[in-house]
Amino acid sequence: MLAFLFFLLISSPVNQELSNIFNELWGLDVNRMNPGIDYTIAVQGRAGFVSQGSLVVQDHASLPLFSNVNEAKLGNMTTFSRLMKLLDNYERSTGITERVTTEEQTEISLFLDAVLETQVMKRAHQYLVSKGKSRSDLRLFKSQLSLIWFHLYHRQRNTGPDSCGFEHVFVGETRSGTEIIGFHNWVQFYLQEKNSQLDYKGYKAREHDLPDQDDHVLNLQFSWHGVLKPVGSAFIGTSPEFEMAIFTIIFLMNTERSTTVLVNIDQCQLELVVVRQGRCLGTAYPKLLSSNSRHVRGHAR
Template sequence: MCLLWGPHPSHSVSQWTECIQFSVSCLTLCNRPAVNQELSNLFNELWRLDVNRLTPGIDYTISVQGRASYVSQGSHVVQDHASLPLFSNVNANKLGNITTISRFTKLLDNYERSTGVTEQVTTEELTETNLFLDAILETAVMKRAHKYLVSKGQSNSNLSQFKNQLRLIWFTLYHRQRNTGLDSCGFEHVFVGETKSGTEIIGFHNWIQFYLQETNNHLDYKGYKARDHDLPDQDDHVLNLQFSWHGLVKPVGSAFIGTSPEFEMALFTIVFLMSTERSTTVLVNIDQCQMELVVIRNGRSLGTAYPRLLSSNSRHIRQYSH
């Protein structure tokens, strides 16, 4: 437990070191981290309810290509291990005809890319946000997420109050960079992406934004990131990847692939509200993937949220069955 909860004030350095060694050996012996079964069950239910999810090989095709090399944060020099785009084909008509996705894409140009630049919110942008929230609240995914949060005492059963809660978590502006105006929000960071000090990409964990930026030649996919025995393929629903965007490099990014905006917002909203810690990581199995969902708060709003793929195509299940 020491490894998970940190050193006790009364522990000496030697006791702490011993505790780490014990914890590591325990993890090695157990060979299986603790999966949050309750959230895994819920998120698989949301997965099945996500009718707006696109199907790999039918609605879109990705080409994972080569393994990306190591790049230090802030470096502009990167070797390209993917000569082709990640998305070789996407059914743009289908994207445009799904209400939550079409309203989602309207939000993507509402933000200043660089942190430290105060956001100016227009009446039109407020309307777009409002329409998007209305659309996701009508989906079975968000209705089920709302029901769960109400049952846990984390949300009000009143729909308009839940809508305001989502607005506070995702769209309320705050300071990401000190000594500047209100320059960021959870939605911008997670779904749109930001740049910091003109040297690095922060956030940017959404496949639709990735595809649109790639199509407009603002983004260049450099290759996937994975362990040797866990190579990705074209039907994986979460990818760890490397890319450049407007001349800056993201050494390792991660995103769900093919999922709807409401599915991602539902998952991260639940993780956000079910913990009071500044940083929360939960281990879950969703469909055939094992992943960590990482959520970091900024006060009462979301600082960042992303999936970190650990294993795909049920390899984690086969691994433990030997």
């Protein structure tokens, strides 16, 4: 039975339509940072298997993942600079009710305005309108994005609204003080690593595979505020508008609670996973399967 399920997994067909639109968006992503020019990463060693909640973990990366990032360029690009203003707006632990101030609501609105001005999100909007999944009115699309990504909901029972899709994916959360959930954004990873709040433990891959410093998707292991994430994954260098665009498309094109699509983007084959939380996003992340004929597998949540 397990062998049959594995066969189904590896034989899943590539979604060519989504691959086509996502490659269009990739080509339009002029804000994407360039590896070796705008940032430098050191993938170092392959992280070992550890279970969730482990306290003692062998570190297979003595250096940070990011050895350099062009912060001047990062700060000069509107979507990145407005993204970074949102990263300190949330309670790290689930179970603590989120309070959104007027200033924070303004920051969200300005971020969405910047995202909507990019060619990436304009093309994504056009595609969704053509599929009957969005209205052509930009104000309505902005409201749609706000609901999907920023509407607060209960991730933990018996509390007030304590989470949203944006917090989970772009900021990261902890649960019960022993588990990292979400946290799939490279900018947050870099900033937390720079501030000594995050420790990169190594890449996650099969033994004969080695990720490349030019890869735009990594499966990795890290600890954050002393809590371990055994396997995580994130795009590297991509703009926030690109990530929001592809995951919004998958979210709106499917009604299942959990959706996994197999796509080819640039030179990578990826699984893109989106989980719904009612009308909002629960989680969304990429999993690198292969790049330039390499095969890498991991599991994130």
